[in-house]
Amino acid sequence: MQYIRFKLTQEQMANWSVGTLLVSDEPALPAECNPPPRRNGSREASGGMRFWCCLALACPALIAAVPSAELCRQCHAPEYEAHVRSAHFTAMKPARQSSFAQGLNGLTLRESADGYEFLYKLTAEGIAITAIRGTRRGEGLIEWVIGAGLQGQTPLVRTPQGLRESRVSYYPKLERYGVTFGHPAGVSSSPEAALGIAETKGEAQQCIGCHSSGVTEDLEPAVPGVQCWRCHDGALEHANGGDKLPFNPGKLSADGQVLFCAECHRLKAPRANDPGNVRFQPMRLIQSRCYKNSKALACTTCHVAHHDARHNDLDFYNGKCRGCHAAATIHADARGQGNCIGCHMPSVQLHPALRFTDHYIRIARSKSP
Numbered sequence: 001m002q003y004i005r006f007k008l009t010q011e012q013m014a015n016w017s018v019g020t021l022l023v024s025d026e027p028a029l030p031a032e033c034n035p036p037p038r039r040n041g042s043r044e045a046s047g048g049m050r051f052w053c054c055l056a057l058a059c060p061a062l063i064a065a066v067p068s069a070e071l072c073r074q075c076h077a078p079e080y081e082a083h084v085r086s087a088h089f090t091a092m093k094p095a096r097q098s099s100f101a102q103g104l105n106g107l108t109l110r111e112s113a114d115g116y117e118f119l120y121k122l123t124a125e126g127i128a129i130t131a132i133r134g135t136r137r138g139e140g141l142i143e144w145v146i147g148a149g150l151q152g153q154t155p156l157v158r159t160p161q162g163l164r165e166s167r168v169s170y171y172p173k174l175e176r177y178g179v180t181f182g183h184p185a186g187v188s189s190s191p192e193a194a195l196g197i198a199e200t201k202g203e204a205q206q207c208i209g210c211h212s213s214g215v216t217e218d219l220e221p222a223v224p225g226v227q228c229w230r231c232h233d234g235a236l237e238h239a240n241g242g243d244k245l246p247f248n249p250g251k252l253s254a255d256g257q258v259l260f261c262a263e264c265h266r267l268k269a270p271r272a273n274d275p276g277n278v279r280f281q282p283m284r285l286i287q288s289r290c291y292k293n294s295k296a297l298a299c300t301t302c303h304v305a306h307h308d309a310r311h312n313d314l315d316f317y318n319g320k321c322r323g324c325h326a327a328a329t330i331h332a333d334a335r336g337q338g339n340c341i342g343c344h345m346p347s348v349q350l351h352p353a354l355r356f357t358d359h360y361i362r363i364a365r366s367k368s369p
Contacts, residue, residue: 071239072228080228082306087148088226092211095126098145100153100170100177109168109177115187116194118168129157129166131194138191140164144224146211150308151354154180157195163204164196171353181351210264231260250305254298258282258291261299278348281359288361294324309357314339 069089073080083089095101104127109118116133127142140157147153151173155166167188169180179185180196188194213227229235234246249260259267259282266280278284282299291297302320303309310316321340322330341357346364349355358364 069228072235079306082304083228086306086308087150090148090225091146092224093145093153094224095142095145095155096122098153098155098170099149099172100142100145100155101127107177111167111179111194112187116191118194127155129155129195131188131191133187133191133194136191138195140195142166152181156199159192159195161192161198163199164192165199166196167194174353176353178353181354250300252298254291254294254296254301257298257300258285275348276350278350278356278358284358284360288359290324290361297324311357314341317341 069080069084101122104120105122107120110116111118116131116136119130119132121128123141125141125143129140129142131138138159140159142155142157145153145155147169149170149172152169152171154169157164157166165180167180167183168177170177183197192198209230212225213223213230229246231249232246234242234244238244238246249257252260262282265282267282267286269277269280269283271277285291285297288297302317318340321344343364344361345358347355347357
């Protein structure tokens, strides 16, 4: 079986667009799965590629037949142990193994007081979903779920009409199910719309590489999560006795490394001055004077390869700032918190369950883009 890795060009990335970005001040999502207020229309109005949820459909049972990161463990145990605990490694999961599936069997959710009801049932193939409103009914099967579960998980629903991004997601921080971020508010127009937003094969092909590692030319089967060879091209051949060393993105220049990570983490935003652009770390980082002037600031300057970000370790990241800025140039923190990140890379709440660190390093003001 031949596996391919999707390498996205800057032109392809520039043509991606995300859907409606919802900004809500509400502390939590309603218990009956009502969506937060919609900000500027529906995702269909964006006129381009939806970024955060697409994949190839494949039977999860086939995963056992494809290579795994275990091949690299014998020689690279520390890297392996760190990586398998990371969000990259679990970026996509079989439905029954996901947080979305926990406690879901027999649960009924509703999109609004008089909207569609969602009924779920665990099956051998995944999770069967039924959307019902009066006499109208739509059915589908969830085999895969996108997202590591740190902020949210969104299923892909296979229906007779094709693949759909589920209208319902799970938000672990709230321990609640809710309408998927970016989906329109209100009552769905049809059973199909209630099941989710339709995905084309082209859309699936564009973003599958960001949530999985191996896929045939026909988009099946998928290898879930970011495996070693997704970033280290040639790793499989090397692990099977090949003489050539695999590609190491850590040896790229600072610019090259940022471009490499931007294949998935995004280099260009679909709309200027949109609050949701904070999610695109490379695009935000390259605007920073630190990046432009140093010529050496790369993703791994602050992030340890194979590990998740250290969200609650201020000392670690403050140390990274001091590693480039001489002590004499660092001003006193008037707040007395000793926290460089809090002022210069603030955290932004886009949704009651979704928070992102802004990678545009600057003097951040309350209304600055």
